[in-house]
Amino acid sequence: MTPDLSVTIAGVSFKNPILTASGCCGYGEELAGVFSLSKLGGLVTKSITREVRQGHPPPRTAETGGGMLNAIGLANVGIERFIEEKIPFLEKQKTNIIVNVAGSKISEYVEICARLNDQPRVDMVELNISCPNVDVGGIEFGTQPTLTEDTIRRVRQVFKRPIIAKLAPNVTDISAIAQAAEQGGADALAVINSVVGMVVDPHTWRPRITNNKGGLTGPAIKPIALAAVDRVYNSPCNLPIIGIGGIATVDDMVEFLLCGATAVQIGTALFVEPDTPVKIEAGLKKYLRGKKMASVRDLVGKVRKY
Amino acid sequence: MTPDLSVTIAGVSFKNPILTASGCCGYGEELAGVFSLSKLGGLVTKSITREVRQGHPPPRTAETGGGMLNAIGLANVGIERFIEEKIPFLEKQKTNIIVNVAGSKISEYVEICARLNDQPRVDMVELNISCPNVDVGGIEFGTQPTLTEDTIRRVRQVFKRPIIAKLAPNVTDISAIAQAAEQGGADALAVINSVVGMVVDPHTWRPRITNNKGGLTGPAIKPIALAAVDRVYNSPCNLPIIGIGGIATVDDMVEFLLCGATAVQIGTALFVEPDTPVKIEAGLKKYLRGKKMASVRDLVGKVRKY
Amino acid sequence: MSKINSEETVVIRRRDLHNDYYSLTFGPLKGISRCRPGHFIHVKLPTSDIFFRRAMSVASVNPESRELEIIFKVFGRGTTRLARFRSGDPIDVLGPLGVGFSKPKKRERVICVAGGIGFPPLLYLATSLVAAGFDPKQIEFFYGGRSAPDIIERQRIRKLGVNFHPVTEDGSVGKKGLVTHHVAELIEARPDEKVRLYACGPEGMLRSTNQLGLDMGVPGELALEAPMPCGIGVCLGCVVPLTKGGYARVCYDGPVFQIGEVAL
Amino acid sequence: MSKINSEETVVIRRRDLHNDYYSLTFGPLKGISRCRPGHFIHVKLPTSDIFFRRAMSVASVNPESRELEIIFKVFGRGTTRLARFRSGDPIDVLGPLGVGFSKPKKRERVICVAGGIGFPPLLYLATSLVAAGFDPKQIEFFYGGRSAPDIIERQRIRKLGVNFHPVTEDGSVGKKGLVTHHVAELIEARPDEKVRLYACGPEGMLRSTNQLGLDMGVPGELALEAPMPCGIGVCLGCVVPLTKGGYARVCYDGPVFQIGEVAL
């Protein structure tokens, strides 16, 4: 018997709980040259902003111990060209489409999501709230419960399908942000975005990326992401969780499910093995068969804590 | 010409800026079997608590991608036995002695530091404020500016030599904690302690350590630590910084100095190469000679940001 | 887009080309043997302390045996590990990647400008043009380096029958000076011919070649390098600025760009 | 405390002992060749995706050539990598580590109880006792495993001249059953003799041996295992609970503990 890999998040059904993470799969076109996107539970686009953004000058990435640092600078085509040029391709893919949205003011999130509300094939939006808010002196939306709540509440008014809030790990209490997102009307949480980091070239004395600081991702951050998922899952917040951070194998994925994630997103691993989702899907079936489990859903939250 | 490796932190002079980190060098005896402790700028003891603590049941550690997770549980001999059994050995070592202090109430920090004030060979204390405060519902001292400030202010009253506050990275704004430590009367900062993480065995569904969560350390966290040092160095806080996190080579160390650390501590690297400090000291001399620099102090804060 | 394959194959041959240069041949490959000149592959290094794959231009493909050759110089961590591969070792490669060189027109004189480790894609270009019946005497193969040991595989280039112009800064092999200077001379000496430049090498050389092309009105293509996390166009990490503004991905929009297209 | 050395040396010999068991001999060593039976070394694996060193008991030391042997079974990531070492490869080891076995008294009958991969330190113990003039007939060497292929290096044990007692659960070699059962029988059969137990093996076997020692009033020592981040006593990661309460470090206070000392 083939185990059931399907999951439902905020009423949206996914053929499997394996998604690709924002910024790591473009708008899908390039990855479709590696494997059929129909293999994915869903695809999360690169963050879309109101205007087109060119991003930071290179170098934008650096290798680190067990991971990488990046500061791409939210390079993207902007909402208008996204709708015109990218949606037509995405619409044809047999997978769920989640559009990740970023902004530097609440009004930008609202404006973009209002446009996306008219695109029926956009199954969900994912709000990247790890962005500096220019209205309040560059504080990141996602580090303040009230800013988080306000942002989501305002988007909620214009976007009628489910909203995922993508949380940043660089906070004292991620469960407070999770609860604020729930208060604001989010339907699910993506945990976590990249971790703030820095790398310097000891010979040139230059930071290795032009933005000086960037986001740490990959296997190095997996334990941090897992602890964050566990913390949110055990908080008063009841939203379903999509786990992200350093997932490269089916074993990694299972850890996230056990700690309370309903689905996961694969980011950096795609750079090393672009067909990671396909391998994980096969591995997951094998894992469930080995454990004689009928459904992947039976793994969620089953960690046996000491 | 031999480059000058000496540094001064809060009036205490160090023959070189290479220290061993708390919890990674015991009370010095074992490491003295590997190399002469006189090679070190200083040694930071395992955290000392008021009572003897046995620590958590095993397993206490797990390997992770580019690092490790640990929850030892502050196992230590307690302040009385420390003074009786460990100080006599430490006193004889030709290196600076820094005693790391932990507690679950402010009064415990105060009590321990009062005892240490009578030990003239204890050059400094380092306050491990990454401990849950039982009086205020288990919130970590180091995650709240006011708790941080109060703890240090109270210790300041009884300990007459310099106090280092060791900051945890799991906060929204580490520079706010740094400023609180300065307000409270700290003389220097140690940045950072380990990062909260979790690892689960996907086959047994058990966390890999009995404390469920633990501290992530090693190369994996180096970019996080460096970003924290940079942030504190560029904050209004003017305290000297001791950088910690994933340092294993002289290149790693130089990165921390460039970002504003006056000295560094070596932790996890000691487990893989116990003589890392000796190698780094040799490497540092070579590095400075190669750059024709007279003193290691000329590296501090010299990162050339974009 | 051509389908990208991830293939695990076996190292057939490792040749030490001296001065830290090595050639590695592996196969048999399936889809990846479709690599054309200017395409590159992404090689996985079997040690996770080197996080990313490393991009390597294709230096030759044997279509019968479906073997592919790369040539590299030991430079940092990745290439040090790469040099440790031995015949019989498994090797994991991803490809074909990128946009390759376009074909010259029948009448055009082809000027290859190779510098240092920019040599492999031009070797492949010249080899496959000759194999496809392009007159080797219509190919001028410039190859610049600091000194004699930087000009590798000379016999192999000569055997192609192309006009070979080694150039070294110290004059220890071939002409003395900078390669682009000699390229300019040749173009000036043949004002009536249609020429097309193909260049790959260090940034300075590419910048000169680009300028030379613009100044002399000569069309051509430059194969660029950049650190590449993904190599398949999804991370936006490998960008170069464009003259028209904005950035292009070296891995996906390149690595081959037209002269005048990128802001070097 | 004896000085701990970190030495880079060379693999001399790798022997495949079948059933995933391997022997690796390396040297020449300086200080590390001082390892006594029960000591262990910490081997660095030349790939940073295996973060910690791996602890290996010393299986033999050649004091003239200063070569040291370890024997291991491929189990997980670390030992898989270890099995890839070949003669000529550099290898980085740390030692001598831990507290070794104490010497038996002249008149004592030595009972070695080896189980599975607990065999190497007992091989070294028996070998060095015999070499030091201890009567081999006074050594009873029990070696338990599931089945015949788990009992490796039989000829080598026999050659020592000790009383060799292989025991397998399926009876395919030696006596059938659990090794501790046969140990108890032997002790019962010789009620007037002073005996001393030396055991190393899987947890269940050690627990039985410990119990057996306590029940029969026989002294002895157990060599334990634990995951070891540092191996030198500084991280407190490798602890075992003590019967008197609290914990001891396997790497520094052990790996050899007295029967009755640890709460198994």
Ligand SMILES: Cc1cc2nc3c(=O)[nH]c(=O)nc-3n(C[C@H](O)[C@H](O)[C@H](O)COP(=O)(O)OP(=O)(O)OC[C@H]3O[C@@H](n4cnc5c(N)ncnc54)[C@H](O)[C@@H]3O)c2cc1C
């Ligand atoms: C299209 C293309 C074709 C190439 N063809 C060849 C060829 O045929 N022969 C050849 O010798 N070289 C070729 N290179 C260069 C090659 O990929 C290596 O960058 C170069 O050889 C040095 O690598 P290394 O790993 O030895 O050096 P390293 O020192 O390991 O790497 C150099 C520096 O770049 C950093 N780095 C490496 N990769 C990345 C990345 N993806 N993202 C961020 N930082 C990174 C490292 O961290 C390090 O700081 C090509 C590059 C490209 C882009």
Ligand SMILES: Cc1cc2nc3c(=O)[nH]c(=O)nc-3n(C[C@H](O)[C@H](O)[C@H](O)COP(=O)(O)OP(=O)(O)OC[C@H]3O[C@@H](n4cnc5c(N)ncnc54)[C@H](O)[C@@H]3O)c2cc1C
């Ligand atoms: C004193 C001593 C002597 C030993 N002697 C021998 C011997 O002679 N022959 C022999 O075959 N084996 C010996 N071992 C066991 C050996 O060290 C390995 O643990 C065992 O072989 C399996 O290792 P592996 O790396 O293949 O397995 P892995 O699967 O890589 O490791 C097993 C598991 O333990 C975890 N782990 C490994 N090391 C650590 C650590 N330090 N901290 C936390 N988690 C860790 C891994 O992450 C993994 O989950 C000895 C152990 C000790 C303590």
Ligand SMILES: Cc1cc2nc3c(=O)[nH]c(=O)nc-3n(C[C@H](O)[C@H](O)[C@H](O)COP(=O)(O)O)c2cc1C
């Ligand atoms: C190159 C790169 C670009 C990214 N861009 C975005 C982005 O635009 N929006 C976003 O929300 N997250 C972005 N992320 C974060 C990822 O979606 C993901 O949260 C993070 O990488 C952690 O997962 P991983 O360890 O599997 O990569 C990016 C990550 C990388 C590596």
Ligand SMILES: Cc1cc2nc3c(=O)[nH]c(=O)nc-3n(C[C@H](O)[C@H](O)[C@H](O)COP(=O)(O)O)c2cc1C
């Ligand atoms: C096994 C272990 C035990 C530790 N114990 C303590 C401790 O008792 N007190 C403390 O302040 N920090 C403790 N630390 C944290 C280290 O001092 C250091 O801040 C951290 O490990 C980061 O540095 P590293 O990456 O170089 O190890 C411990 C770290 C490890 C790995």
Ligand code: FES
């Ligand atoms: S390397 Fe990722 S887009 Fe080019």
Ligand code: FES
């Ligand atoms: S392994 Fe570190 S104390 Fe034993």
